[in-house]
Amino acid sequence: MNAMLETPELPAVFDGVKLAAVAAVLYVIVRCLNLKSPTAPPDLYFQDSGLSRFLLKSCPLLTKEYIPPLIWGKSGHIQTALYGKMGRVRSPHPYGHRKFITMSDGATSTFDLFEPLAEHCVGDDITMVICPGIANHSEKQYIRTFVDYAQKNGYRCAVLNHLGALPNIELTSPRMFTYGCTWEFGAMVNYIKKTYPLTQLVVVGFSLGGNIVCKYLGETQANQEKVLCCVSVCQGYSALRAQETFMQWDQCRRFYNFLMADNMKKIILSHRQALFGDHVKKPQSLEDTDLSRLYTATSLMQIDDNVMRMFHGYNSLKEYYEEESCMRYLHRIYVPLMLVNAADDPVVHESLLTIPKSLSEKRENVMFVLPLHGGHLGFFEGSVLFPEPLTWMDKLVVEYANAICQWERNKSQCSDTEQVEADLE
Numbered sequence: 001m002n003a004m005l006e007t008p009e010l011p012a013v014f015d016g017v018k019l020a021a022v023a024a025v026l027y028v029i030v031r032c033l034n035l036k037s038p039t040a041p042p043d044l045y046f047q048d049s050g051l052s053r054f055l056l057k058s059c060p061l062l063t064k065e066y067i068p069p070l071i072w073g074k075s076g077h078i079q080t081a082l083y084g085k086m087g088r089v090r091s092p093h094p095y096g097h098r099k100f101i102t103m104s105d106g107a108t109s110t111f112d113l114f115e116p117l118a119e120h121c122v123g124d125d126i127t128m129v130i131c132p133g134i135a136n137h138s139e140k141q142y143i144r145t146f147v148d149y150a151q152k153n154g155y156r157c158a159v160l161n162h163l164g165a166l167p168n169i170e171l172t173s174p175r176m177f178t179y180g181c182t183w184e185f186g187a188m189v190n191y192i193k194k195t196y197p198l199t200q201l202v203v204v205g206f207s208l209g210g211n212i213v214c215k216y217l218g219e220t221q222a223n224q225e226k227v228l229c230c231v232s233v234c235q236g237y238s239a240l241r242a243q244e245t246f247m248q249w250d251q252c253r254r255f256y257n258f259l260m261a262d263n264m265k266k267i268i269l270s271h272r273q274a275l276f277g278d279h280v281k282k283p284q285s286l287e288d289t290d291l292s293r294l295y296t297a298t299s300l301m302q303i304d305d306n307v308m309r310m311f312h313g314y315n316s317l318k319e320y321y322e323e324e325s326c327m328r329y330l331h332r333i334y335v336p337l338m339l340v341n342a343a344d345d346p347v348v349h350e351s352l353l354t355i356p357k358s359l360s361e362k363r364e365n366v367m368f369v370l371p372l373h374g375g376h377l378g379f380f381e382g383s384v385l386f387p388e389p390l391t392w393m394d395k396l397v398v399e400y401a402n403a404i405c406q407w408e409r410n411k412s413q414c415s416d417t418e419q420v421e422a423d424l425e
Contacts (some may be wrong), residue, residue: 034074034344034373039065042371043343045360051336051407052367058403061396066371069382076344077252079378082387084259087141090389092148096138096157101187106173109184110161111191112138114147120154122405125199126228127156127192131185131209133234133377134260135177135267137161142206142377146394153398156199160188160209164271171274174282175311176267179208179239179304180324182216186223189216193226200408202401203230207377210235211326214337218329229336229404231397234377236348237330237355239321243301245349254299256347261300268294268307286310330359330366336407337366338400340393342374369396 041063046052056062072078096114103109120126128150132143138159147157161169163184164176177184192199205213210232217223217230236242246257274280276289293306301317309320322328330337339356341348356368371379371392379394380387 037074045368047364049364070384076375079375083378088145091141094148108172111188114157117151122409127199128202130159131205133207137165201227214326218332233340238325238327251346340369347376
């Protein structure tokens, strides 16, 4: 009798286990996809000034909610993974011309030049000089998408191909791109200035490229001539501060470090003959390079210490990171500067964001933009599942550049009016 009474309870027990399992799975999904995170306008850090007030009026994206795809867009990991794996969806193929520049040390620098496809909103000749992320070039999908959008908004675009990044371009000297070397970017900018003497420049850098362009502008005041503004997206500002956080496992940062190091190893080893071959005349620092340490490296720091710093003869990794980081140059930039990071970027640790926050509190020309979501160079937009071809980042950079162009045009017109009134008096 007791057994007959207990038997009907067994299905209820199993149902309870199933319900608990489903609840556990849903909990993990909600946590991993960060579904409970709200959507909101980006946090803005700036000083109250005429320029900042004009930007807030002229750039709606600064004050509107950034709404990522509903299902996965609030996960910085998925945003970053999608950027890393596919770059962008339905990426266009803008038509450009590849330019070659021979550097003083025999290196061959290349960049791609894309002419505007429409008249600019202020009617001026404006060129965007663009520096991509680590080991990237003009053929990457996120670069192609951005260039196509900028062209359609009236911008000429010049995109640097990092030295050694293009698989079909051989190195012609024992050197490749490094974290903060500005030589190739500077050569591209000088070419644009000489070829288009009437053009004005908008400087744009993504990730590592953001470090390079900010360092370039801060190296000398002459580098800021004819520059209207600068935009840096998803950079880390200080490699010296970042190296410790990049070895930590929180937010899987150590895993991202390993993946980027593995990619760097492949690029370096693809150029092993040009860099380390016996027939190559190379500096003493490279003569002492132990390639066995490169083969066994599992982090960017190990590669930087054993190979990358040697290209410029730095005595230590600490010296290399101090000299190559833009942090010590940011305060020397006087043109309007917009620094963009995502709060959920799994690559750039939140402690590094104190650098742009502090800078924006001291300098009227600086605005720091920090959306909740976007990952590392993701910033995808979309309704539920599928992202749009254009990202929030693409739109923001062009919108900001347009606003600065209009700001400069308004200042010029005011100056002309004041001059006319002075002449009449």
